[in-house]
Amino acid sequence: MSSHKILVIDDSKVIRMHVKDMLPTGNFDVLEAKDGLEGYNLIRSEQPNLIMLDFLLPKMSGWEVYQEIQKEYHFKSIPLVMMSGRKEEVVEKIPEPFEYFAFIEKPFDQNQLVEAIKEAMTKAKKHTKPYAMAAYSTPESDYDDSSSELQILKAKVTQLETEMAQMKKQMSQLVAFIKKKLM
Structure with a gap:
């Protein structure tokens, strides 16, 4: 049995089988879920190496x-490929560009699938563990340390507030410059 797992979450058995058939051959198991709840439970129990997630699911x-x-x-660092035949519904909830996952519009071919998987793997690396958290955590507390x-x-809020203050300063400088030019 392989230690690498790919989880395909889609309410259509045809799509699940289609994805499974298009995946490159390799040393991995393909797990399937027919609804979001089953899929989420499999994410928690199996901790897959890749998640293929349909956007419109029951339950x-x-x-x-x-x-x-x-x-x-530990879940958000798993490469994720979001699938949907209705991209506009995805964009309505999660604006583009998609920062942490790859998106593939149904129907898709094998090349598009492989490219989406590569993109998802690259984007998942954006979830690197911050230095402060890595320095003070133990393996047991890595995933549950809410403090x-x-x-x-x-820290992110502080950084955003600093950036906003800089933008306000730049905006007031720009307004002053424009007023000066108009006079």
Whole structure:
């Protein structure tokens, strides 16, 4: 049995089989889920190496699965390919450009699938563990230390506030420049 797992979450058995048939041959197992809830439970229990997630699913939508994945570091670092035949519905919830996952529009061919997987693997690396969290955590607390996550979020807020202050300053300089030119 392989230690590499690919989870395909789609309510269409045809799509699940199609994806499975198009995947390059390799040393991995393909797990299948027919709805979002089953898929999310498999993510939690199997910790796959790649997730292929349909956006429109019964029981728990792909959007809801995505939101749950984003709450935990060890899940959001799993490469994710979002699939949908209706890109506009995905963009409505998650604006482009998609920062942390690859998107593939149905129907797709094998080349498009392989490219989306490569893109997902690259984007998953954006979820690197911040230095402060890595320096003070143990393997047991890596994924459940909410105080570390809170510290990271506070640091991000501080960074965003600093950037906003800089932008406000630049905007006032621009307005002053424009007023000066108009006079």
